[in-house]
Amino acid sequence: MDPCFVDVTLEFLAVAFHSILFYTRIYHENIFEMRRKYNFVVYHCFHPEVNRYIDMCLKSIAECLKSDTMQRIEFATTDEEYKPLIKFVFDFEKNFTFDDTSDAYLINCEQNLRAFCLKLSSMVHRFVNLPENKSFTIFIHTNESTVVNISTNPDLEEFPLVEVDFKQKEAETIIPIRRLTIRNHNIDTYIEFI
Numbered sequence: 472m473d474p475c476f477v478d479v480t481l482e483f484l485a486v487a488f489h490s491i492l493f494y495t496r497i498y499h500e501n502i503f504e505m506r507r508k509y510n511f512v513v514y515h516c517f518h519p520e521v522n523r524y525i526d527m528c529l530k531s532i533a534e535c536l537k538s539d540t541m542q543r544i545e546f547a548t549t550d551e552e553y554k555p556l557i558k559f560v561f562d563f564e565k566n567f568t569f570d571d572t573s574d575a576y577l578i579n580c581e582q583n584l585r586a587f588c589l590k591l592s593s594m595v596h597r598f599v600n601l602p603e604n605k606s607f608t609i610f611i612h613t614n615e616s617t618v619v620n621i622s623t624n625p626d627l628e629e630f631p632l633v634e635v636d637f638k639q640k641e642a643e644t645i646i647p648i649r650r651l652t653i654r655n656h657n658i659d660t661y662i663e664f665i
């Protein structure tokens with residue numbers, strides 16, 4: 472596994488998760504600070520409990536990326552009963568013909584990631600009708616073998632593992648954000664309104 476792919480993806484997902492929290496107004500803006508990333512202003516939540524949960528998710532995601540078993544990540548904003556209302560989806564696809572020397576300095580990659588942040592910030596008007604007591608959950612779709620590794624890793628013992636119920640409610644509207652390329656993987660990002 473390309474260590475650069477793992478590091479760049481984890482850093483990007485952290486930025487994406489915090490940005491979604493900010494733009495969907497799950498928490499009040501006074502627990503966010505501004506940071507600069509990809510030559511763009513991004514918002515980072517500094518609430519310890521929120522960060523603990525996000526960091527735990529990122530550690531589990533790191534396991535999946537390292538073993539190349541990541542299929543999909545869904546960041547769901549939910550109502551107070553944790554029913555998803557909007558899902559931010561990241562679909563992973565490996566590029567088997569990737570040439571290691573292409574975009575070695577990650578210039579195109581960073582432009583992609585910046586464009587993602589820009590597009591997300593321009594969609595904020597679509598998130599205004601969420602209920603008052605909203606929350607969020609992060610779902611990771613991976614292989615059974617990685618699930619076993621996560622469940623036996625003492626660092627990740629609090630991570631809730633559930634078998635997917637395939638009869639989930641269908642999305643009413645799907646809006647693509649964009650396709651990202653990070654090293655030898657393509658990540659399709661889109662939003663499902665349920």
Ligand SMILES: *[C@@H]1O[C@H](CO)[C@@H](O)[C@H](O)[C@H]1NC(C)=O
Binds near residue numbers: 570
């Ligand atoms: C895979 O990567 C190569 C560059 O290394 C690129 O030319 C090709 O279009 C990529 N394929 C897909 C499906 O993204």
Ligand SMILES: *[C@@H]1O[C@H](CO)[C@@H](O)[C@H](O)[C@H]1NC(C)=O
Binds near residue numbers: 603604
């Ligand atoms: C949100 O939660 C608080 C505390 O549990 C409750 O008092 C309030 O009625 C809830 N608001 C809505 C709109 O459900």
Ligand SMILES: *[C@@H]1O[C@H](CO)[C@@H](O)[C@H](O)[C@H]1NC(C)=O
Binds near residue numbers: 538539540614
């Ligand atoms: C993960 O599961 C998919 C579908 O069952 C399978 O095609 C793939 O080979 C598995 N990958 C690994 C690394 O186990």
Ligand SMILES: *[C@@H]1O[C@H](CO)[C@@H](O)[C@H](O)[C@H]1NC(C)=O
Binds near residue numbers: 534538540617620
């Ligand atoms: C599970 O963990 C073992 C030991 O760390 C590692 O060798 C193996 O590749 C991992 N498998 C997956 C699918 O993550």
